[in-house]
Amino acid sequence: MNKTRVRFAPSPTGYLHIGSLRTVLYDYLFAKKSGADFILRVEDTDRKRYVPGSVEKLIESLEWAGLKWDEGIFTQKEIADDRATVTESVSYPGTFEAGEYGPYVQSERLELYRKYAEELVEKGHAYYCFCMPERLEELRNQQSAAKQAPMYDRYCLTDLSQEEINKKLKEECPHVIRLKVPKDEIIEFEDVVRGKVKFNTNTTDDQVLLKSDGFPTYHLAVVVDDHLMNITHVIRGEEWLPSTPKHIILYKALGWEPPKFAHLPLLLNPDKTKLSKRQGDVAVEDYTAKGYLKEAIINFVALLGWNPGDGETQEIFSMEELIEKFDLSRVHKAGAVFDIKKLDWINSEYIKRLSLDELHEKALPFFEKKDFYINAPTERKTDEYLKKVLAIEQERLAKLSEVGESNRFFFQDIDYAKELLKWKESSEEDTKASLQKTKDVLEKISDSDWTRENLQNLLMEAAGEKRGDLLWPLRASLTGEQKSPSPFEVAWVLGKDESLKRIGRAIEK
RNA sequence: GCCGCGUUCGUCUAGUCUGGUCUAGGACGCCAGGUUUUCAUCCUGGAAAUCAUGGGUUCGAAUCCCAUACGCGGUACCA
Numbered sequence: 001m002n003k004t005r006v007r008f009a010p011s012p013t014g015y016l017h018i019g020s021l022r023t024v025l026y027d028y029l030f031a032k033k034s035g036a037d038f039i040l041r042v043e044d045t046d047r048k049r050y051v052p053g054s055v056e057k058l059i060e061s062l063e064w065a066g067l068k069w070d071e072g073i074f075t076q077k078e079i080a081d082d083r084a085t086v087t088e089s090v091s092y093p094g095t096f097e098a099g100e101y102g103p104y105v106q107s108e109r110l111e112l113y114r115k116y117a118e119e120l121v122e123k124g125h126a127y128y129c130f131c132m133p134e135r136l137e138e139l140r141n142q143q144s145a146a147k148q149a150p151m152y153d154r155y156c157l158t159d160l161s162q163e164e165i166n167k168k169l170k171e172e173c174p175h176v177i178r179l180k181v182p183k184d185e186i187i188e189f190e191d192v193v194r195g196k197v198k199f200n201t202n203t204t205d206d207q208v209l210l211k212s213d214g215f216p217t218y219h220l221a222v223v224v225d226d227h228l229m230n231i232t233h234v235i236r237g238e239e240w241l242p243s244t245p246k247h248i249i250l251y252k253a254l255g256w257e258p259p260k261f262a263h264l265p266l267l268l269n270p271d272k273t274k275l276s277k278r279q280g281d282v283a284v285e286d287y288t289a290k291g292y293l294k295e296a297i298i299n300f301v302a303l304l305g306w307n308p309g310d311g312e313t314q315e316i317f318s319m320e321e322l323i324e325k326f327d328l329s330r331v332h333k334a335g336a337v338f339d340i341k342k343l344d345w346i347n348s349e350y351i352k353r354l355s356l357d358e359l360h361e362k363a364l365p366f367f368e369k370k371d372f373y374i375n376a377p378t379e380r381k382t383d384e385y386l387k388k389v390l391a392i393e394q395e396r397l398a399k400l401s402e403v404g405e406s407n408r409f410f411f412q413d414i415d416y417a418k419e420l421l422k423w424k425e426s427s428e429e430d431t432k433a434s435l436q437k438t439k440d441v442l443e444k445i446s447d448s449d450w451t452r453e454n455l456q457n458l459l460m461e462a463a464g465e466k467r468g469d470l471l472w473p474l475r476a477s478l479t480g481e482q483k484s485p486s487p488f489e490v491a492w493v494l495g496k497d498e499s500l501k502r503i504g505r506a507i508e509k
Numbered sequence: 510g511c512c513g514c515g516u517u518c519g520u521c522u523a524g525u526c527u528g529g530u531c532u533a534g535g536a537c538g539c540c541a542g543g544u545u546u547u548c549a550u551c552c553u554g555g556a557a558a559u560c561a562u563g564g565g566u567u568c569g570a571a572u573c574c575c576a577u578a579c580g581c582g583g584u585a586c587c588a
Binding site: 010011013043045046048049129133136137140143144146147148149150151174176178194195197198199200202203204205207208209210211212213215217218222237238239240241242243263265266268270272273274300303304305307309310311312313314315332333334335336337338339341342343344345346352392393394395396397406423424456460463466467468469470471472474475476479481482483484485486487 | 510511512513514515516519520521522523524526534535536537538545546547548549550551580581582583584585586587588
C-alpha cells in the first residue's frame with residue numbers, strides 16, 4: 001500500500017489567511033495522527049496575483065505556528081539545519097526545495113503541465129481553443145441574459161477543421177487548451193467529510209487547462225501535481241467542492257487513480273458570509289499583532305469545524321492532544337462563525353498558564369508600543385518592575401495588546417478629584433484619618449518585608465471590621481481610579497516610597 | 510438563472526450513521542448571587558434551541574424518507 005501523503009498548497013497572494021491556517025492545521029494533525037508525509041507546495045500559476053515576499057511570509061507563519069512539513073519548500077536556514085538533499089529554487093529568494101518529487105513550485109513545472117495537456121489533446125480529452133476573451137464574454141452575457149448557465153459553446157471543437165487548427169498553431173495564434181467534458185455523465189465521489197456527492201457533467205464547463213501564457217490553471221496543475229507527488233488525501237476548503245468533478249474527469253482521462261477528497265467547511269463572518277477582510281482581521285499576523293498567543297489561535301481554529309466528541313467537555317487542548325484526538329471524519333459540514341469572544345477567552349486561559357518570565361518576554365514588545373510606557377521614568381521600565389505589573393495583570397488580560405492599558409497608574413503620575421477618596425458615607429475626616437492610619441502602618445514595613453502577603457496581612461489587620469473605610473481610600477489614593485487591582489497588590493508593585501508619596505498627596509487633598 | 514453544499518441555545522458544538530436512556534448536554538458570551546473594599550480571578554445558580562418549516566414511515570424521530578424555505582459556495586485564460 002502507498003504511504004499516506006497530504007499537502008498544503010497555498011497561493012502566494014500575500015499572507016497566511018486564518019482559514020488557511022485551519023486547513024494546514026488539519027493537514028498537519030491528520031499527517032501526524034496517521035504517520036503521513038506532509039508536503040508544502042506553492043501554487044503560483046496566476047502571475048497577476050503574485051505578491052512578492054508572500055512565500056517567505058507563508059513559511060514564516062507556518063514555522064511560527066510550529067506546523068513542520070516533511071517535504072517541499074523550505075527556508076535556507078531550515079535546509080541548512082536538517083535537510084540533506086537540496087535543490088536550489090530560483091523563484092523566491094531565500095527559499096529552497098527538498099524532496100524527490102520536486103520542484104514544489106508550480107511555476108517551475110510548466111513543461112510538465114504542457115506535456116499532460118497535449119497528451120490530453122492527443123487522446124481526445126481536450127482541445128485547442130483560439131477564442132478571444134471578448135468573444136467569451138459576449139457569449140456569457142448572451143447566455144445569462146437567456147437565463148442559461150454560462151458555458152463555452154465548443155466553437156473551436158466543432159467548427160474548426162484540423163487544418164485550420166494546425167494553421168493557427170503554426171502561426172502561433174494565442175490559444176488555450178480546454179478540457180472536453182464528457183456529456184450526460186454522473187460524476188460521483190465519496191467525500192471524507194460530506195459523504196456521497198454527485199454532479200451531472202452537463203452542468204460543468206469545458207474548463208481551460210492551459211492558459212495562453214503557457215501557465216496551467218489550478219485545475220490542471222493540482223491534478224498533475226497531486227498525482228505526481230503521490231498525494232493520497234486532498235484536504236481543502238469547501239469552495240473547491242464544485243470543481244472536484246472536473247478534477248475527477250482529469251484523473252480518469254489521464255488514467256490515474258483519484259485521491260480521497262475532504263472538503264472543509266468555510267470560516268464565516270458574524271453575518272454568515274465567507275470570512276472577509278471587511279468584517280475583521282483575516283491574516284494570522286493580524287492576530288499575533290494583537291497579542292493572541294499561537295497556542296490559543298491554534299486551539300481556537302482547531303475547534304472551528306471539528307471537536308473531539310466522546311463527551312469531552314474540555315476545550316483547551318495542546319498540540320499533542322489535538323494530534324491524539326483529531327479525526328478527519330469528525331469534521332463538520334456546516335460553516336463556522338469566527339467568534340472573537342471565544343478566542344479572547346481561550347487566549348486569556350493560555351495567558352494565565354504562562355510563567356511570569358514567559359509572559360514578560362511576550363508582553364515586552366507590546367509595552368514598548370505604549371506611550372505611557374515610553375514616557376515612564378526608567379525605574380518603572382525595569383524587567384523586575386514589569387514582572388510585578390504582569391503578576392497583577394496576568395489574570396486580567398484577554399490579549400497582550402491590553403497590557404498596562406487599564407493600569408496606567410503603574411507608569412505615570414495620577415490625578416483625580418478628591419471625592420474619589422471617600423468610601424460610601426464616610427466623612428472627609430474619617431477618610432483622612434484612615435489614610436493617615438495606613439500611612440503609619442506602611443511606614444513601619446521595611447523594604448525587605450514589602451511583600452504582597454505582608455501588605456495584605458498588615459493592612460487587613462489595621463482595617464479590622466470596617467474594611468471599605470480603610471481599603472477604598474488607600475486604593476483610590478494609589479491608583480486614582482474607580483476600578484483597579486487591590487491596594488495590597490498596587491502598593492507592592494509601586495514600592496514603599498512611591499506608595500507613601502501617593503498617600504501623602506491624598507492626605508493633602 | 511443554473512449547479513452543489515448546508516440548517517441543534519446569540520456563537521462554537523454533543524447527540525444523527527447503529528430511532529427510545531434527549532422534558533436536547535457542554536463551552537463562550539449574557540444575567541444574578543457568593544468569595545477578605547472596587548475591578549479581575551474563582552465558585553454557585555439562571556435565562557437561552559417547539560433540534561429551519563411542512564408532510565410521511567414508526568408504538569416511538571433531533572435521529573430514517575420526501576418536499577419547501579432560508580443561508581452559503583461555485584458558475585473566470587483567480588485560486
